[in-house]
Amino acid sequence: MAGQRVLVDTGPLVALMNKRDRHHQRFVEYLKFFQGQLVTTWPVLTEVTHHVPVSKAVEIIALVRDGALEVIDLGNAGARCNPVSELAPDGTQPALCPFLGFFFPGQDHDPSEIIA
Numbered sequence: 001m002a003g004q005r006v007l008v009d010t011g012p013l014v015a016l017m018n019k020r021d022r023h024h025q026r027f028v029e030y031l032k033f034f035q036g037q038l039v040t041t042w043p044v045l046t047e048v049t050h051h052v053p054v055s056k057a058v059e060i061i062a063l064v065r066d067g068a069l070e071v072i073d074l075g076n077a078g079a080r081c082n083p084v085s086e087l088a089p090d091g092t093q094p095a096l097c098p099f100l101g102f103f104f105p106g107q108d109h110d111p112s113e114i115i116a
């Protein structure tokens with residue numbers, strides 16, 4: 001959905017850069033439907049660059065340069081988010097951090113679904 005911002009951790013970014021990763025195709029399919037902004041942090045990018053070859057690290061940084069991946073500084077904003085356990089006691093529902101405006105897709109959701 002337009003305007004949706006999804007916080008992306010290391011795993012999906014590594015999977016995106018590695019066609020042999022078991023989650024590669026799943027994340028690629030998600031991106032086909034996604035029309036918002038992917039967001040990550042510098043610590044995540046640092047970790048990604050340690051898990052992929054240099055050529056793929058250059059590609060991930062190019063995504064930042066080209067605006068496909070936004071890098072933010074969370075500062076202490078994460079402290080204002082509810083723990084996942086408060087939002088989803090069974091751990092199956094997506095977590096929401098309204099302060100940051102990020103939606104965290106759950107594993108059992110269709111990628112084209114709006115998660116609110």
